[in-house]
Amino acid sequence: MSDPTTPAAWGIQLAKLWLASGQGFPVNVETLALEVTKQRFSEPVGIVMPHGIDGIDGMLSKRKKHKDWCISYDKKVVVPGRINFTIAHELGHYLLHRTLHETFQCGQAEMMDYDSLESKRLESQANTFSSYLLMPRNDFDAQIKGQEISFELLGRCAERYQTSLTATVLKWLEFTEEAAMLVVADHDEFICWSYCSQSAKLLRAYKPPGESVPPSVLEHLRANLSGSRTARRVEPGVWHPTEEAIESAIISDQFEQIIFLIRFPFASAPNHEEEPESDSLTELTEKAQGSGS
Structure with missing residues (x-):
């Protein structure tokens, strides 16, 4: 061989x-x-x-x-x-x-x-x-086929592969056709980094390091700490200027992080010919190794 x-x-x-x-x-x-x-x-x-x-x-x-x-x-x-x-x-x-x-x-x-x-x-x-x-692609596909993406579903994949949740979400973002992004913030409520799927990149959904977490998101988290993982629909202007989103969050006290999974299932399909493919795992999976979630 x-x-x-x-x-x-x-x-x-x-x-x-x-x-x-x-x-x-x-x-x-x-x-x-x-x-x-x-x-x-x-x-x-x-x-x-x-x-x-x-x-x-x-x-x-x-x-x-x-x-x-x-x-x-x-x-x-x-x-x-x-x-x-x-x-x-x-x-x-x-x-x-x-x-x-x-x-x-x-x-x-x-x-x-x-x-x-x-x-x-x-x-x-x-x-x-x-x-x-x-996390072989064909097996990953089989685990999520026909199911709505959530932290719970991706968490089960993380248990299957014995990987961190963050690394598992990044792997999904590498190959999904859905517009979605992962956002990691510190407990001071500033964004540390974010990563977008290819479709979300075309929507220009990226959130830069140092930007504050949207105030309405923080208000919701403070009022619903026990149910932060539960997905909710948020209006345009929160995570994207013109697109509604589905938001869920995990608060990690151990690693002093707030991890958001943001999906844009209502966005119209972008033209993938407008922007070349990128190798997502070469940019941000290193963050996942350092995150226990």
Whole structure:
């Protein structure tokens, strides 16, 4: 079996290999990393283990004495989805980038503020690999077919794939034809980042970092804290100047975030020829690795 040449192709190939071996979801990335690299490469991944290095979510390092590589992850992380995604991310670095560096240290600071375009490219490729390995498109489609998209539905997918909810929503936004976006705000009620599906991009629904969460949205949240996940219909002028939206939210005290899923099901279909396709997972999935929700 020849080695793939792109992050997505590597993820697809290893996901197929995992399923062909009679295994189901979630993909056990630790087992896959140890077995596949031992069979294919002279310097395989020899160990996957927790570490105690503050600020480093995951790390890939070459062990010259053992003539192999070590994948490690923050032992203080208790969310299984974050651990699984982190191991997959470091496996992506091994498969794609091990000839470039002998050590990769991936922390939240590195993911939010890249030192260079090159480091951003490498991190993005590792995240793209992770998404295709853990959440194969055909299986994802089967889980949501014929159902209305909601945090609850995508949360069940996250449990199936052992990924964070944020990473799972971003994967859906990558391929959906629906106009929708994910918005993450801090508890000071300012937007940290947002990501739009291709159709939502054509609607120009993007919300920039630093912008305040709409006042009517905050008022609704304060009055309905127990039912924030319940979707509600909001008028034009709230999330888009001219389009109504369906809004639902999750308040995460642990990660000091408010996460919004905004859908525009009433918008007319945009002309997709107006704007080229983009690789969504290379831009924002790194945020999802750092979000436990």
